[in-house]
Amino acid sequence: MTPYLRGILCMLGAVAAFSFMDAGLKALSAHYGAMQVAALRGLASWPLIVLWSVANGGVGQLVRVRWPLHLLRGALSVAMLSSFAYALRYLPMTEAYSLFFVAPLMITALAGPMLGERVGWRRWVAIGVGLGGTLVILRPSGEGMLSLGGAAVLVSAASYSISAITGRILGRTDSTPAMMFWMITLLCVFATASALPDWKPVLAQDVWLLVGVGLSGTLGLYGITEAFRLTPASVAAPLEYTALAWGLLFDWLFWSTLPEARMVTGAAIIVIAGLYLLKGDRGHEG
Template sequence: MLAAVAFFSLMDAGLKTLSTGYPPFQVACLRGAASLPFVLAWALWSGGVASLRVHRWSLHLLRGVLGVTMMVCFVYALQTLPLSTAYSIFFVAPLLITALSVPLLGERVGPRRWTAIAIGLLGVLVLLRPSGEGLVSVAALAVLVAATGYALSAIAVRVLGRTDSMQSMMVWLMAMIAVGAGALAWPDWVPIRAADGWVILGVGVAGALGQYAITEAFRVGEASLIAPLEYTALVWGVLLDLSLWGVLPDAITWLGAAIIVASGLYLLRRERVHVEAEHP
């Protein structure tokens, strides 16, 4: 999960760069298409053609729709938001994963963890203040939609992992994002500039590595345990914002992020206590 966060942060920096010259649907398409050859090559090398077999098409299609929605909304937000601000809002995703793991995965979440989730959501409200990049910002709301898609997709991976291979989950998700977003982007397609070729290649490599790492993490790990590691993205976001765009988060962003991260770390601690109680 830590490796996935690092790779996705580098990929997001590339997506933010591309978002200034191409529509969100096209950037989402380029993300899927650029990663697909690497993912497909790895899948065929590690598991052969048989590993691409699909047992639950409905869940794969659901992940495809969620993937396109998540990518388009996040790329749209990156047109105006710094990476660190977008990540801070996106941190609601681990809280959603923990909450959704109860009805969808049958995992147990006690009153203390529900309290931590509620406190984390208060942190999101701090970030979505009614001024600047706050509640009136369509970009901020787009990040929330992306976070919800991410949470649902992570839950779907846990269910799909019972019947379908990691290779099939990765390949078909990238293919659906490339085809689905590409079809929606086609009417307003902008010719790709040669100078952006290296950025697109970097997005493809980083995205493929990140997708492998995160799919494996949610396949073998308990969702409510590994999800809080997503918070390490803030470190990457700040470093990339500062080095590439010369911006830093403001005080309100730091405050909201601190509240959300603290609640997530508490969730992680409670999960460890819960696991140790069940398996002393």
Template sequence: MKLLSEHYPAMQVTALRALSSLPLVCLYLLYRGAFKNVLKVRWPLHLLRGALGVAMITLFAFGLKRMSLAEAYSLFFIAPMLITALSVFILKERVDLARWCAIAVGMGGVLVVLRPDGGEFFSIAGLAVLGAASCYAVSAITGRILSRTDASESMVFWLMVMMAIGGVALSAHEWVDIRRADWLLLLGLSVSGFLGQLAITEAFRIGKASSVAPFEYSALAWGMGLDWLLWRTLPDQYTLVGAAIIIGSGIYLVRREAVHAESEHP
């Protein structure tokens, strides 16, 4: 996505991300025989998730154009903590003091990544990635509500459809012709995104969230590797320290939530 964001407007990257994934999603629904359920949905919440999806990918692509992968992922990892905080106000879940402390520490890690000297504190790119993380968090909460009545296949399908429609409509006025060399990138984005989503879904289905969730943070290692391989850049000490704080807080939060869930439902 970072390579695409270097040549195309952020909103167009959103459209390309959705359009390239939609055929695979349709094939998957066809394989699962799930198309019969796609119209049995709560439209207002799906429209909200679609708008959040467009905003999330657009903001993240905008940030990636100006930040390294390691910096962007470090900031985006605040999303699980935002989900926990929002669950108190939207889902009426209880969060104990220890988890609030973990959230506060994670927010401190964000400030470290954004630079304590103030030079990058008001970076538009950094704020865009934080905005993307916020959209992801609200979308995840909305997904929890939808999952009570709607099939997961319907949620994935309509998210891709609405992101494609919204992305194309909003980027039409600045659409850039796709270069021949980028078709391979789009194919890679489509396949990797689709398989990655399936793998994450399956991992959470058969494993405990407290065991699976920490592996999501391995994205930072992949980001650092790609930063070096493609752009010959490495994260500075602020990014590494801030990422360690955010990841440590996130892992503690997941573990703490698992213990809390087991105590409520032994």
């Protein structure tokens, strides 16, 4: 299996794992604050990632790292998870995912100046079309623009995009275990410290939910770290769109909700733009 294909498969697996995790975060967000949900997500995965990191390279690799970029990714992970957890409290998973789909477009736009990857004029047109799709989801009347849930998803998408780019830069020098370890460790430290003033005791019935979040979050973090290490950011990022199928399934199974026509239209515009970006990378770009 080539690294390119392995990266694509890792991304597909990561999206599936994170979709299960997000369903758990949505359930937790009904009882806990957004920052505590982010902290619980990190704490649930931390023991697994520590064991895996030590078993795959030892402790030495965790020290010889590029600290400034790891600190940046830690802060971005807090912003990404807390804002997304806040959004899930008010939005169906499908709508939150549809807005989050601007992230691949942001990543492609940032890949040029930050990674030196070529982004031609056709891709810039596709990025503009995709961003137009977010306006459809947010309602052209401006009603959705005032939605805190919608704004929180966009903050989460921007944080994720910058984190993905820095992850690809780190992948040139740092190991996958080191990247996973420091991202989740810094998430635990930053999010827990921020959540402590309003911390609520964890309910006994939520323990198994946290176990599921920890397992799926660990698998997802491994998959996405490998994906952005092995493949160009502009190839891995559009595969995020497979999350829409998971979101539709979970909204229907667990919350008995179906998307509105407006949301489907906006999501279709964003997905088509993103798939064009993927097609352009596999072919020639002008």
